Amino acid sequence: MTGKITFTMIKPAAYQNLHAGKILDMILANGFRIVAIKAVNLSSNLAAKFYEVHKERPFYNDLVKSMSSGTILAAILEKENAVESYRTLIGSTNPADAAEGTIRKYFGESIEKNAVHGSDSDENALKEAAFFFSEFERV
Numbered sequence: 478m479t480g481k482i483t484f485t486m487i488k489p490a491a492y493q494n495l496h497a498g499k500i501l502d503m504i505l506a507n508g509f510r511i512v513a514i515k516a517v518n519l520s521s522n523l524a525a526k527f528y529e530v531h532k533e534r535p536f537y538n539d540l541v542k543s544m545s546s547g548t549i550l551a552a553i554l555e556k557e558n559a560v561e562s563y564r565t566l567i568g569s570t571n572p573a574d575a576a577e578g579t580i581r582k583y584f585g586e587s588i589e590k591n592a593v594h595g596s597d598s599d600e601n602a603l604k605e606a607a608f609f610f611s612e613f614e615r616v
């Protein structure tokens with residue numbers, strides 16, 4: 478399956494502001510298939526573990542706090558060249574730099590509240606998908 482899946486989260490602020498439906502519409506309209514999806518509240522321990530790769534970065538504590546501040550929608554998405562295709566759809570990390578028509582441009586409020594997460598490599602997509610979903614939860 479490598480190359481065909483990516484992992485996303487609709488972040489707490491976007492979920493709280495009722496943008497999940499519109500974001501899922503954009504995902505589906507761009508040809509992704511939803512393989513698994515669930516709404517979850519991440520504890521700060523789980524958020525810290527998920528973002529462990531960023532542990533040394535100055536924004537790590539803020540990121541963990543933000544991602545455990547409310548409900549998120551986690552999903553595995555399938556498409557050819559899924560990781561790159563989804564990174565294009567979501568746009569730059571900072572919504573201020575994101576291209577017109579991207580998810581972060583429409584729904585991001587700031588670099589921290591940038592609406593969605595998207596895996597940055599095939600390897601991380603597989604790891605992140607496995608962090609959230611068992612085989613039984615995937616279709």
Ligand code: GDP
Binds near residue numbers: 570
């Ligand atoms: P991404 O792959 O585009 O999500 O970006 P990164 O992997 O570099 O960073 C992970 C997440 O950390 C981003 O989605 C942002 O929400 C957050 N982040 C990145 N840079 C900063 C920053 O300078 N300040 C804050 N507060 N958050 C940041």
